[in-house]
Amino acid sequence: MVIGLRIQKLLFLSNNTSSSIEFSNSVHIVNGASNTGKSLLIEAIDYMLGAENLKKVSESAGYNEIVMQIYLNDKPYTIFRKWPSTTFEIYNGLTESKENANFYNHFKIGKPTKSVNNISLFYLEGYTNTQISSNLFGEKSALTIRLLSRIILSSEEKIIRSDSPIIVGDTSENSKNKNVFKFLLTGKDDSNFETVTRGNEFKSEKKGQVSVLTDIVKTLKSNLIFSDDSYESLNERSEKLDITIDELIVNIDLSQHALSEIVSEKKKVSNELMDVSERINIIQANLANFKILKDIYINDIERLTSQEEAAFLIGIGHKGKCDVCGNIPKKIDKDLIEINILAEASTAEIKKIDSKLVELSDTNIKLDKQRILLLSREESLKIKLKNLDKKTEKRVPELKVGDHSLMTLRSERARFEIDLSLHERISFFSKKLQEAELKPVPKKYEAKAFYPENDAIDNFCRIYSEILKNIKLPGTNHVEFDYKIFDVIIDGNPRNLNGKGVRAILHSVFKIALLLHCRQKNIYHPGVVILDSPLVTYRDPLESKYGELEEDEKKLAETKISYHFLNYLHSISKFGQFIIIENIDVPESLKSIISNDTFYGKKAKSGQRVGLLNC
Incomplete structure (x- = not known):
């Protein structure tokens, strides 16, 4: 039994038509021209994973519902969500229509009601009591699919950023993101950390506690029978x-x-x-x-x-x-x-x-x-x-x-x-x-109190290094982890100091290494990695919005790392599912082992797919 998620098919429904994309292989590439819905594909998957909104585009006019067929812990389900909506309808088995389908349950985003649970309870059955610290005060909340979506999904914007692959996003949730990373590395949550009372709240509690204790002592003394005796x-x-x-x-x-x-x-x-x-x-x-x-x-x-x-x-x-x-x-x-x-x-x-x-x-x-x-x-x-x-x-x-x-x-x-x-x-x-x-005002925890254990980090870095060697990244590929930036240092060079294309490939390796570490240690992982433009280093410097290549990108572009990267994903496909959004073509030698959907856009010829919503 495979613990985790596998996406089988995504459908967009309107009153008159539908558009779909099927992920028939554990490694699936969606490539093609710009403005064909590739980014919308990732955003739609995120929407089905509980994202609050999904923006409409000009091509989406008329589409009012999204369907995602999945296998969750080896069991088939079909998820329906109106576009827009805050609720989900989930059916047993794989289906494209609710008619005669075997209804499973309703779920929703946000706070659950008495009869309808949050969607996290569906995706994270058995892990909804996992406690993740939100800050250094040890204040905790439950693990959610939204927190794990940052492990699953890497958008084009996030994949090239200089932030750590694990803490990109809302900076107010950086501590929570780090602790999710620690949970995945170690399998241990933060339920053993006691919550530290904050300053003003502590002073108020202290004042109340002193007052109560004073009254107790006074009352006990008044109850003494022999009050003059010691x-x-x-x-x-x-x-x-x-x-x-x-x-x-x-x-x-x-x-x-x-x-x-x-x-x-x-x-x-x-x-x-x-x-x-x-x-x-x-x-x-x-x-x-x-x-x-x-x-x-x-x-x-x-x-x-x-x-x-x-x-x-x-x-x-x-x-x-x-x-x-x-x-x-x-x-x-x-x-x-x-x-x-x-x-x-x-x-x-x-x-x-x-x-x-x-x-x-x-x-x-x-x-x-x-x-x-x-x-x-x-x-x-x-x-x-x-x-x-x-x-x-x-x-x-x-x-x-x-x-x-x-x-x-x-x-x-x-x-x-x-x-x-x-x-x-x-x-x-x-x-x-x-x-x-x-009693003094309690101090919040030091950051290192929440660091993953050394042996977990060491194994993660070892796997990261092995991946770099397998994809033929230039250098000795010595990997260390820097807790200050919560990111890797490769051959003495922090990941965030590289050019956009190198950062993108290293961000991708970070997410892949985390999946492999969890599988090796038999620790929970969603089992899906979705990457938007991990091979951006192969962009056309004249047409790409990211401009000319930097020196390290030029060196990387001269290698066959795109081939080695995709071929490596195929070699580890038994451990999870990989969905890659790219602009580049799939190497001919890999087309027989990697499934592929190409969106041709305005240049599409007869029989070729225009885009995600234009089959």
């Missing part, structure tokens, strides 16, 4: 109080431990007393039941004894014979037998009951003994429990007094701690107050 005396009293509290806690702990043992013993005695009482109740219930059983046994014996005696009386003197006939009747004989059996059974049952009565009597004796012992134990436990209650009643008031004393002492210590804390805060804010009163 921090040291309060701390000493607090320490003594801590010792007293610790001793009291030990005593309370001992009392609580003793009370805990009493309570534990009381619980044990109470449980045993409950158990003994329950056993006594059970024995007494058994004894009552045994008494009832004993009465039942005695009644049974009396009943059986009566049966035995009755049987005995019935059988005495009765031989079972009839007094008349002397015979023994069968029925009488059977009854006598049954009476004897009943008497014998009664006797046997009486013996069993007598045996059970003996056992019951023994059991009663044993249970009664147990009852007497348990009653004695019960009385002993009651006495013991009463004594434990007395001990408890004695300990509880002691604990209450100790707890009350502890609460009182802790309350006193809390008051000390409040004042100690207040004293610490008073000391802290008093120190802050003194620091605020003594």
Whole structure:
């Protein structure tokens, strides 16, 4: 995936017609006669990159909208912008008409609204939080496509100027432009720089801060409970109080431990007393039941004894014979037998009951003994429990007094701690107050604080030198960077001291070297370089508005640097897109590898293109 921008096609639309130019190759040359719209092409691209205005020309009458097809981070988009307008309509994919197109979003220039973002958010997705310092006070703003447009575009006017290629334009934004250059060289923005408060603003803030701190100290002092005591005396009293509290806690702990043992013993005695009482109740219930059983046994014996005696009386003197006939009747004989059996059974049952009565009597004796012992134990436990209650009643008031004393002492210590804390805060804010009163007006950063790191600059200069060697620039091509002018010095000669044509080619190399540095270091770069007249040194001295060639330009014009320059762009075309606006013809040997559009102007013949807006 290629991170950055590639321009595919630019279209100018009117109600009746359209005019377009397609950039089919990574290196594209637009050349031809003057006044054919070459400069308008660059200005139109800048307009689609968020420039506020695009001036109309005589040829643009009727054209009311511009369309730019692009690939952004390898994704195709089409951007529509009315001419003039402050808003953009962006569609997914490459299209020349909005009809049936896949709408993406609206964007605008200037401040965003609630629903429409600034165009920078589209072009710089992922980098809109990048902070760029605007000055040496560290005041920052977000990176924008407008700032990067100065890296992307070099107009004919700017390319020959003696200013640094990175700071040309509004001098009030020179610091910002330098810091954009630093960001591209290092990949590091300025978010770590704290903003320095300016003089008058600082004095106002200082006055307000001193006033606030004074009020805070005054309020804290008024909240002191022991206003006449110093921090040291309060701390000493607090320490003594801590010792007293610790001793009291030990005593309370001992009392609580003793009370805990009493309570534990009381619980044990109470449980045993409950158990003994329950056993006594059970024995007494058994004894009552045994008494009832004993009465039942005695009644049974009396009943059986009566049966035995009755049987005995019935059988005495009765031989079972009839007094008349002397015979023994069968029925009488059977009854006598049954009476004897009943008497014998009664006797046997009486013996069993007598045996059970003996056992019951023994059991009663044993249970009664147990009852007497348990009653004695019960009385002993009651006495013991009463004594434990007395001990408890004695300990509880002691604990209450100790707890009350502890609460009182802790309350006193809390008051000390409040004042100690207040004293610490008073000391802290008093120190802050003194620091605020003594704080000098902050100095703005030195310029070198924002300089790129040396290794980044060294690599940039190395790449710059290699490009000069590849395009066969005369000299040893030793490149250094001068922070005073924020530009290169080549073979000891500052770039700005060269003639217009040499400055133009060196300006171009500056922008190209920056792109290659970013690609080598995997640092963000827009990925497009658009140059207007980088080879102006080959101008016709009689027809060109820039006049005769200077001596260094004459030497350069005698070389084949135009060929080497364009051929070098082709060799690095995989790293970005290069759009070159020139007056010179493309060398024949390069026409097969570099795409080209020629505007012939008034001299155009049949089949030849007149200009940008006159196909």
